Amino acid sequence: MVKKQYKNNSKRQENQGGxxxxxxxxxxxxxxxYDYYSERLSPxxxxxxxxxLMELIRFKEIFEGLYNPPSSTPAMGHHSMVYGxxxxxxxxxxxxWHFLYIQTDSMLxxxxxxxxxxxxxxxxxxxNSLGIN
Numbered sequence: 294m295v296k297k298q299y300k301n302n303s304k305r306q307e308n309q310g311g312x313x314x315x316x317x318x319x320x321x322x323x324x325x326x327y328d329y330y331s332e333r334l335s336p337x338x339x340x341x342x343x344x345x346l347m348e349l350i351r352f353k354e355i356f357e358g359l360y361n362p363p364s365s366t367p368a369m370g371h372h373s374m375v376y377g378x379x380x381x382x383x384x385x386x387x388x389x390w391h392f393l394y395i396q397t398d399s400m401l402x403x404x405x406x407x408x409x410x411x412x413x414x415x416x417x418x419x420x421n422s423l424g425i426n
Contacts, residue, residue: 343383344404347376363422367415373405374419380404389416 347353353372362371369377380401381391395401396410 340380340383340400340404343380347379352376363419363424365418365422367411367419369405369407369411374416377405377410377416389413389420392416 356372356375360371360375367374377392378389381389381395384395386392386394390413392410392413396412398410401410402408
């Protein structure tokens with residue numbers, strides 16, 4: 294069986310980005326401006342930055358104004374329970390059971406002003422009381 298081959302089979306290269314997008318890439322060089330940042334990031338990837346952001350946007354006031362709480366009230370309060378879920382998601386945990394690993398973390402306990410975070414089952418009971426499980 295003979296296969297037909299074309300002599301000029303090289304494709305013409307074209308710019309896929311178009312000619313209207315000719316911006317220079319940012320490169321770090323000797324003339325790049327820099328400054329020192331005095332605050333340190335937490336080992337959890339900037340958890341203290343998240344706390345500052347929540348304070349800046351007044352998350353607690355917005356939360357208390359818009360949140361429709363379930364009938365049972367946890368000891369930490371509704372705000373702290375939901376705030377704990379946000380912290381765990383920000384850290385990178387995607388399951389409620391991961392509270393077990395950070396239950397005695399000094400940084401998180403100081404954020405919530407407790408010695409030890411509640412047990413994982415407390416968070417599960419709260420999720421069940423929301424009626425979304």
